[in-house]
Amino acid sequence: MPEIRDLLDNRLKVLLSCLLGSLLLLLAGLYYCQIYQGDKYVRLAYNNRLRLIRFTAPRGEIFDRNGVPLAVNETTFSIMGYPLDLNTPEKLAKFSEVLVRHGIPMTIPQLERIVKQQRQAPYRVMRLVPNLTMPQMADLVADTDFPRELFPLSVWRRTYPAGAMAANVLGYVAEISEEELKANAENGYLGGDLIGKAGIERSYEERLRGEAGEEAIEVDARGRRVRTLDSYSATKGEDLRLTLDMGFQKRAGELLKDYRGALVAMDVRTGAILALASSPTYDNNPLAWGVSGQEWNRIAGDPARPMMDRAISGIYPPASTFKAFMSVAALEEDVISSSTSFFCGGALRVANRSFRCWKHSGHGAENVLSALQHSCDVFFYQVGLKMGIDRLIKWGRKFQLGEPTGVDLPGEQPGIIAGPEWKRKRFRQSWYQGDTVNYSIGQGYVLMTPLQIARVYAAIANGGKLVTPHLCVLNYREPEDLHLTPEKLALVQRGLEYVVSRGTGARAGRFGVAVAGKTGTAQNAHGADHALFVGYAPAEAPQYVSVAVIEGGKHGSSVASPLVGELLAHMLSHSAGEDQEKMVTEDGNITKPDEDVSKAHR
Amino acid sequence: MEAPRISFFKEDVASLDRLMAGCVLALVLWGIFCIYSAGAGSLGQGGDLAFRQTLWMLLSCLALAAVLAAGHNRLLDAAYLIYGLTLLLLLFTPLLAPRVKGAQSWIPIAGFRFQPSEFAKISLILMMSKFLSRYPPLTFKAFLAGLGVMAVPVLLVLLQPDAGSALVYVVIALGMLLAAGAPLRYLFGIIGTGAALLPFVILFGLKEYQRMRLLVFIDPMRDPLGAGYNVIQSRIAVGSGGFWGKGFMMGMQSKLRFLPEPHTDFIFSVCSEEFGFIGDGLLLILFAILFCRIIGAGARSRDRRCKILTAGVAVWIWFQMFESVGMSIGLMPVTGLPLPFLSYGGSALLSLFIALGLVESIYIENSKFRSVVHVLS
Numbered sequence: 001m002p003e004i005r006d007l008l009d010n011r012l013k014v015l016l017s018c019l020l021g022s023l024l025l026l027l028a029g030l031y032y033c034q035i036y037q038g039d040k041y042v043r044l045a046y047n048n049r050l051r052l053i054r055f056t057a058p059r060g061e062i063f064d065r066n067g068v069p070l071a072v073n074e075t076t077f078s079i080m081g082y083p084l085d086l087n088t089p090e091k092l093a094k095f096s097e098v099l100v101r102h103g104i105p106m107t108i109p110q111l112e113r114i115v116k117q118q119r120q121a122p123y124r125v126m127r128l129v130p131n132l133t134m135p136q137m138a139d140l141v142a143d144t145d146f147p148r149e150l151f152p153l154s155v156w157r158r159t160y161p162a163g164a165m166a167a168n169v170l171g172y173v174a175e176i177s178e179e180e181l182k183a184n185a186e187n188g189y190l191g192g193d194l195i196g197k198a199g200i201e202r203s204y205e206e207r208l209r210g211e212a213g214e215e216a217i218e219v220d221a222r223g224r225r226v227r228t229l230d231s232y233s234a235t236k237g238e239d240l241r242l243t244l245d246m247g248f249q250k251r252a253g254e255l256l257k258d259y260r261g262a263l264v265a266m267d268v269r270t271g272a273i274l275a276l277a278s279s280p281t282y283d284n285n286p287l288a289w290g291v292s293g294q295e296w297n298r299i300a301g302d303p304a305r306p307m308m309d310r311a312i313s314g315i316y317p318p319a320s321t322f323k324a325f326m327s328v329a330a331l332e333e334d335v336i337s338s339s340t341s342f343f344c345g346g347a348l349r350v351a352n353r354s355f356r357c358w359k360h361s362g363h364g365a366e367n368v369l370s371a372l373q374h375s376c377d378v379f380f381y382q383v384g385l386k387m388g389i390d391r392l393i394k395w396g397r398k399f400q401l402g403e404p405t406g407v408d409l410p411g412e413q414p415g416i417i418a419g420p421e422w423k424r425k426r427f428r429q430s431w432y433q434g435d436t437v438n439y440s441i442g443q444g445y446v447l448m449t450p451l452q453i454a455r456v457y458a459a460i461a462n463g464g465k466l467v468t469p470h471l472c473v474l475n476y477r478e479p480e481d482l483h484l485t486p487e488k489l490a491l492v493q494r495g496l497e498y499v500v501s502r503g504t505g506a507r508a509g510r511f512g513v514a515v516a517g518k519t520g521t522a523q524n525a526h527g528a529d530h531a532l533f534v535g536y537a538p539a540e541a542p543q544y545v546s547v548a549v550i551e552g553g554k555h556g557s558s559v560a561s562p563l564v565g566e567l568l569a570h571m572l573s574h575s576a577g578e579d580q581e582k583m584v585t586e587d588g589n590i591t592k593p594d595e596d597v598s599k600a601h602r
Numbered sequence: 603m604e605a606p607r608i609s610f611f612k613e614d615v616a617s618l619d620r621l622m623a624g625c626v627l628a629l630v631l632w633g634i635f636c637i638y639s640a641g642a643g644s645l646g647q648g649g650d651l652a653f654r655q656t657l658w659m660l661l662s663c664l665a666l667a668a669v670l671a672a673g674h675n676r677l678l679d680a681a682y683l684i685y686g687l688t689l690l691l692l693l694f695t696p697l698l699a700p701r702v703k704g705a706q707s708w709i710p711i712a713g714f715r716f717q718p719s720e721f722a723k724i725s726l727i728l729m730m731s732k733f734l735s736r737y738p739p740l741t742f743k744a745f746l747a748g749l750g751v752m753a754v755p756v757l758l759v760l761l762q763p764d765a766g767s768a769l770v771y772v773v774i775a776l777g778m779l780l781a782a783g784a785p786l787r788y789l790f791g792i793i794g795t796g797a798a799l800l801p802f803v804i805l806f807g808l809k810e811y812q813r814m815r816l817l818v819f820i821d822p823m824r825d826p827l828g829a830g831y832n833v834i835q836s837r838i839a840v841g842s843g844g845f846w847g848k849g850f851m852m853g854m855q856s857k858l859r860f861l862p863e864p865h866t867d868f869i870f871s872v873c874s875e876e877f878g879f880i881g882d883g884l885l886l887i888l889f890a891i892l893f894c895r896i897i898g899a900g901a902r903s904r905d906r907r908c909k910i911l912t913a914g915v916a917v918w919i920w921f922q923m924f925e926s927v928g929m930s931i932g933l934m935p936v937t938g939l940p941l942p943f944l945s946y947g948g949s950a951l952l953s954l955f956i957a958l959g960l961v962e963s964i965y966i967e968n969s970k971f972r973s974v975v976h977v978l979s
Contacts, residue, residue, distance in 0.1 A: 027882075034845065042842045
């Protein structure tokens with residue numbers, strides 16, 4: 001078909017002419033832009049006076065369950081300026097001199113570092129000096145040497161009214177670091193922005209931060225505003241209401257003051273955390289305002305590690321508190337029944353090794369009830385041996401030991417529930433029966449955080465539902481039913497009541513509230529034994545569960561149990577507002593769990 | 603017809619269109635200089651970007667050689683298969699690709715990011731050349747079938763969503779239909795229909811930011827902080843270049859980061875600011891020579907498929923160039939299409955070189971054919 005080929009050749013010519021014609025059009029456009037209007041654009045480029053000012057959004061505020069403010073914003077002033085106006089050492093020196101004259105010690109290298117860190121673009125404003133009060137600012141601006149290009153901007157500053165009392169829960173905000181800037185490049189952070197560094201401030205950063213506003217202004221040659229071109233106002237972050245009760249948190253902190261450890265209280269049905277104290281603690285206010293490197297090192301380098309939240313990051317052997325879990329597992333696996341009894345002669349010989357009971361003279365014949373009551377080690381050694389390590393670990397997994405509880409705080413430790421496979425990999429050793437024996441009293445390759453212990457006991461108290469601990473209802477998860485047999489669970493519950501009413505945990509019951517719980521004394525290779533107590537109250541209709549872990553506290557019965565008893569008693573007598581109406585009515589009726597859930601959602 | 607050879611003989615290289623190759627290399631090297639300059643601002647990664655682009659250029663040359671070795675005939679024969687595989691790849695891209703700036707168009711392979719929509723342009727060109735030569739779009743039915751070939755990849759990239767690539771596919775297909783001899787009334791009819799539907803697309807089909815880009819095209823001061831900012835700053839950059847330009851590495855607009863994405867979308871603004879009207883003119887001349895040589899290769903060929911193919915390649919390069927240059931002086935709305943050969947981007951460069959490999963292969967075949975004819979006569 002030659003005519004078609006001719007048509008095609010013809011079309012190719014047309015196409016080429018169109019393409020070349022369009023290039024002439026572009027050339028004309030470039031001529032207009034670069035030559036005809038060239039001078040105008042040269043002037044515009046020279047005077048590129050577009051400036052962008054960023055207003056940080058007020059951060060969402062944080063309140064406790066009763067509306068007590070825990071993290072609020074306070075207005076302060078910052079001195080702002082543009083990189084173009086601070087690009088020579090003379091300008092910096094002059095500015096530094098003015099600052100020093102008014103009692104603000106800012107050296108030239110410090111200012112240089114600030115400029116370097118925040119420099120984004122020459123038209124983007126930087127924060128040079130933060131956290132000035134109104135009088136300071138007025139004083140500075142009145143100075144005739146104060147550079148006119150710089151200007152004050154009112155900003156908010158984060159303060160934590162509760163300070164050290166809830167620092168481990170709230171965490172703190174601080175200026176975003178370079179690594180965080182890189183990691184969050186897509187979320188619109190800029191140098192100089194504040195970001196949650198720890199605690200709730202960090203885990204709910206997305207909600208709390210809000211949206212920064214921006215203003216585009218045209219300035220004159222001296223950097224003063226000529227007109228506003230465009231602006232977006234900042235949007236405040238969302239406020240958060242925590243499940244924490246500041247009254248309970250304060251009491252927990254006071255009880256724990258003289259010790260090193262953690263004291264936690266949680267609602268047994270929803271997993272709402274009401275108190276989460278860790279000792280020693282730190283004041284988060286200075287951190288939010290920006291501390292010197294020296295001050296930071298003093299806090300972060302303290303060997304007592306005040307910034308570690310022991311309630312979620314401290315891992316301890318659960319010791320005898322593990323026995324309630326052992327009892328549940330053994331009863332469910334039908335390894336023992338309510339009538340099974342073992343003889344405790346003060347020690348048990350397993351493979352040429354003698355494992356002693358804490359009571360060297362022995363307890364005599366013990367069944368599960370009395371063994372819990374007396375915390376008889378030999379009984380549980382026998383239970384552990386009969387059940388075997390595999391079934392034990394299976395139950396550990398069922399209770400989600402060895403994994404984070406999912407609490408809405410950063411830095412949670414998963415703990416360890418390690419079996420033969422782990423031991424083989426880690427130490428290249430096989431599993432001995434002695435390991436199982438140790439396991440059955442919560443020693444050896446099992447480590448838990450105080451919050452994990454509380455979670456296990458909450459499940460025992462609430463009829464076998466594994467809750468997700470949370471500090472904000474946003475993190476509420478439907479409890480997971482473990483399908484435990486009610487009669488068997490009731491037996492363990494009775495055992496735990498006996499512990500307090502007539503056993504090792506008697507000191508927890510001296511505060512006018514019926515507590516059920518378990519003591520524990522964890523062997524510590526590095527010093528004095530850790531003291532543990534976990535309990536829930538009221539024993540007949542459990543409301544709250546509480547755990548105390550005291551590092552080096554020696555005996556769970558004497559040191560840890562009164563803390564839990566007193567905190568639970570305080571909580572039950574001070575349950576505030578709506579909680580009180582719903583809690584225990586005159587005749588002792590308890591609200592149904594589903595009502596409680598709806599409350600949690602509100 | 604002589605069977606295509608796999609071996610890559612010396613005489614093949616000797617009969618390469620050296621003028622075309624020279625233009626392309628000049629453009630890419632110029633681009634590398636501009637990328638170096640654009641990245642040297644407070645990004646401080648000019649050297650790194652320029653080095654990567656150089657590596658991509660070398661890799662692209664290898665790809666071009668591979669295409670020459672395979673020959674355009676083989677690739678045209680396999681066009682249906684290549685087209686089918688490309689459609690599958692485009693279909694799965696949203697599943698494999700991480701979301702970057704709202705679109706899922708990149709697949710990471712061995713540290714490099716790979717953009718299937720770029721390579722789809724080649725398979726679209728191959729497919730349409732073969733299809734339009736087999737079924738010339740002289741009747742309305744055949745014309746619609748040709749449009750259908752283009753519509754499938756367009757819909758797939760719109761899903762990513764990558765409206766820029768979709769636009770390029772449409773323009774390539776229209777150009778190829780024109781070259782394949784489609785009656786002009788069909789072409790004007792389809793363009794007219796598109797123009798009539800435009801208001802509806804703008805109102806209902808576009809995302810908010812895309813609508814904004816069109817609005818600031820009309821009036822940049824509408825949103826000087828956001829979408830309009832790029833247009834204003836780019837125009838200032840180009841205009842302030844003047845006749846002679848500010849000189850290499852002397853462009854303030856890009857160094858001070860007034861220009862967004864200076865090494866990709868706005869590379870022409872960087873180039874204009876530093877090399878001025880004289881540099882831009884030279885750049886346009888290089889492109890003009892390139893278009894002449896590409897279409898010239900098609901005109902010399904006796905194979906209808908090859909004629910249509912070269913038209914497709916030329917229209918592809920032209921459209922992206924026209925859009926990118928036009929955008930930087932405010933003649934065209936911002937779409938974020940890279941400037942061929944100059945913008946930083948490995949997938950784009952590689953696919954352009956593969957397309958040029960096809961054109962060179964057509965050129966070589968014809969010069970061989972001619973020399974044979976010459977010897978015989």
